[in-house]
Amino acid sequence: MRPILMKGHERPLTFLKYNRDGDLLFSCAKDHNPTVWFADNGERLGTYRGHNGAVWCCDVSRDSARLITGSADQTAKLWNVQTGQQLFTFNFDSPARAVDFSVGDKLAVITTDPFMDVTSAIHVKRIAGDPEDQIGESALILKGPQGRINRAVWGPLNRTIISAGEDAVIRIWDSETGKLLKENDPEVGHKKTITSLAKSVDGSHFLTGSLDKSAKLWDTRTLTLIKTYVTERPVNAVAMSPLCDHVVLGGGQDASTVTTTDHRSGKFEAKFYDKILQEEIGGVKGHFGPINALAFNPDGKSFSSGGEDGYVRLHHFDSDYFHIKI
């Protein structure tokens, strides 16, 4: 399988997201324009223009009608996926980092970074069915964790919010009351910043990647550590195959310490691990900067990776891939 190289961003990639049908791929980068691509052939469909800072994260609604993006320009924006039209802008006092639509797309969680005197926070917004009725007010604001909250996602049935970030602790919050329900056992948890978090398709478990060179698999409801995947490089991005029992870890040497000698020393590979046996089964090379984003097509037959090098690489699996035995 030859990967399709998608050149469209001018700055490092930050996030990738497929829509539910798996035919569209949304990419966010530090340039200001989130982009949508055909997930099959990598053709660029369009960009969403309007942000004035790096775009950190996005999410697309189940019917592929709405896109929400969080940006360093201290806003999160709602877009019409089809027309690229800006529907609404949520304004914050600090850069928005993670965004996630709830089940049913009626709520969205948005995290904001600590900035000047403002501490980091998790905001819950109601998303109106008709953009005319959209309001900017937060339904709930959660505060507490130190440092950036790199990812916040909805738990099962929107009852909880799971957050993870610079303080290396995974927290589960009650999305109704805002109460902190659980923190992960520090004994087994990550030792350094958690950079990424990916939910399984049914939301029953999720995978976190951390700069401590490991990724961990947790049960969503009990926050029990199920698996740990150890690698040689800080992990910037994680993804779980919806089809096979595989997880993919992406990362590499920190961009600021990348040597200029040989791209191999950076280990900018997407590493495949067996989800159950925790053993490495393969790697996909190609980026010449750390991998910042990974996403699996919901059909499990292709995945894409986005790197510090500004490229998105779209990989369709060979049939061999589906017969890997270890």
Added chain:
Amino acid sequence: MADVMAYNDIEATAARIGIDLSQLDLDSIRLPPGEDFGIISDDEDVYKVDNSELDSGFGSIIVVDNLPVVPLEKFEKLENVIRKIYSQIGVIKDDGFWMPLDPETNKTLGYCFLEFNTPQEAELAKERTHGYKLDRSHIFVVNMFDDFDRFMKVPDQWAPPESKPYTPGENLQQWLTDEKARDQMVIRYGADTEVLWNDARHLKPEPFYKRTFWTESFVQWSPLGTYLATVHRLGVAVWGGASTFNRLMRYAHSQVRLIDFSPGEKYLVTYSSHEPSNPRDANRVVINIFDVRTGKVMRDFKGSPDDFAIGGAGGVAGVSWPVFKWAGGKDDKYFARMGKNVISVYETETFSLVDKKSMKVENVMDFSWSPTDPILALFVPELGGGNQPARVSLVQIPSKEELRQKNLFSVSDCKMYWQSNGEYLAVKVDRYTKTKKSTYTGFELFRIKERDIPIEVLELENKNDKIIAFAWEPKGHRFAVIHCDNTNANNNPRPDISFYSMRSAHNTGRVSKLTTLKGKQANALYWSPTGRFIILAGLKGFNGQLEFYNVDELETMATAEHFMATDIEWDPTGRYVATAVTSVHEMENGFNIWTFNGKLLYRTLKDHFFQFLWRPRPPSLLTPEKEEEIAKNLKKYSKKYEAEDQDVSIFLSEQDREKRRMLKEEWEKWVAHWKQRHEEEKEARKNLRDGEASDEEEEYEAKAIEVEEVINQYFARARRNITATQTEFFSSSSFRPSSSFPRRRWIPKVIRYSTTMKIVRKDYIPGGPGSVKMIPVESDDLWYAYNLIAPGDTVMAVTVRKVLREAAAGGRDAERVKLKLEIKVEEVADYDKVGAVLRIRGKNILENEYVKIGAFHTLELELHRPFVLRKDVWDSLALHELHQASSIYSNSLSCDIGQLLKWSHFVSVFVNGISLCKDPSASADLAVVLMQEGLAHILLIGKSMTITRSRIETSIPRKHGPGIAVDKVKSA
């Protein structure tokens, strides 16, 4: 015994066994080595306390005795004299001078105390001024204040030392008796030092002993592997023991930097260099030689670094370690060091110079001992501008008799390499060419063990070659050389490697070349300690390329890479090799273990990895005859080990399977749990989604009769057209989804024959020549083009080519030019479905300003780009293909079953899906295959009725892929 007794208990015990405690000299009690009677050792504390005392206490105070006794009026004068003497050596503290007066006579007592800033200064002052003659009757006697205590304790009467009964120590070579004959290694990373067994059978290291902060700088095995030396600020400690590592001995040497064992590990040489307090002075070097077993200092050397610097007239800055080189052999009889124009050879019986004097050798530059015999090899460079030739000579010790000498001319440098058995000595000689501008290299080979020590000269075939590395085969007669052309020696990426033997096929007395390997990525040579095998390693610039080479067979066994490797070490038996990346690099730190023939056994990653050392083994005690016998009957012996290996591997795979089974089971449990919860929450989820069927479930409740509708629905939704040519897509799609999430019950997939190649112009005679201009619209059109275009045809298309142009400045510019080319097809190179590109290679036949006729070009046919295909003969096959490609099916359902059956396995490619095709064998319009997991319906749909032709059910076992189900379907 472990508890500390109360003093009255001790008294009671003493009274019982009849010992008078008051008579007992507690200081004289010596515990047998290795036994502490349960008394917790406070050595460590003493160690530390010693130090603090030295820093703040009396360590920097000296007592100067034998001063003149002067009355009070002369006190000041004397003080000035003393201060003057000592301020040259170090800084006396402000209130650091005290000369007591006799209160009765008001005269001085003939001694004084001086306190310096540092203990080092005090030590130096003591050394320099002990025996200083103030005048004839006043010769200074200087002592350290701390020593007084010790001197006071010396009993007046000499008592014969009590002889203690011999207590056997533990077996320090216990590790050699390991049942699995494994080797040990020590690794140092972060703050930890760890000794591991190399358990090659289990493919992992087995921990043996680990300690954090074991050493303060580095660790080192003694040459026979008995001891492990750790280096601390205050000295060196050696460790060893049968079952663990106990501290066996300590050697106090403050701020020790470097250590070196004698080859028979009887003596330990330690080195330290001290910054002077007075910057004008040079550093002071202290070298101690300890007896390893007793811990006694046998001899110490102190002085400025210049005294120990190696090098003749020119002198080399700094001290090169080891300063003292030990003669070979287990006896540790001689050691030598080089000074200016002298070589000092010491013998260990008295630790004094052999014959009480050093050997005078004018201008000696370098020397080395034979590894087995007391023979010294010396190198003296040219003198007097070339009037006196350079020479290499061999000197026997202790007779100091010159065994052999060789004069060499126009030498720039010499390096000496001994073979490990001391049989051969190779001297690499760099000579100036006539112009003196460059140098070339040759070898002088000495056969030490033969009569008169014959010398042979070896020159490389290419005189300009520069030597990058040289290595003797251990215990063997061969050597390897890495050489490359001098002119670009520093950046030649592919030097050559040559192997030579000191024997040739017919004559044992002649050097012969075995082979030369051209263009290897190597810059270092690592022979196996048993010879025969060698690793050609490309470290540093070559990023850790490894080639495992068998010199007996002259063949490469394996090539591998340990990226960024910095160190390579063979284990002492030559069975395994370790390659390590130490913390010179920031990344990749850790080590790999390989078999001798280049199979990677295991990898261990450790951050901040500093050291990797195999524990050396003492030489074998078997006689050569016995060894030969073993080699002969190797099969007999190896059987036992092979059986063991087998057992272990069975056990391992068993264990592994068990582990995997457990993991799988555990996982399934989770999955089942999740599934249940997911099911429970289904309704709630549905509500959250405003009643939309949640998740992927219930996408279609398809019934056979509703097929038509389903299809339409699907077409409305289909975002990609799936054609029969995309069989590989289906084969992958048929892979069963993981059981961890609900599967779609129906995934309708439709074969649609939708190829729509646009034919712009047709101009051909069937069966004759002609051309067709067409535009591929879909990636499958390219597939048709792929089948249509054959070598010999010509293709014309617009393409982009990189053109080189002479720039005005004289250089060349590359420019991409868009131009129209017609090529005669030589090869339809490849069809890339994903990229939707068809590449065709051929020769240009349409000359233009950039591309000549006959130039090769690769055309890329892409979607929506027209091209003209010209054939000499449009035969029926080609026409058929063209027809196929260009037929536009307005109704995708009306495709021709014949076409479909051409892709005969089309049916086989479904497990989850529906396929539609026209069945010519029946009167129905349409045949439908409806499939779900393990169940397939074949339906015939007519204008007015639907017939279920066949129902195939099969159970699809987990994780077996589509194969089985497919076969069933096929056979149906």
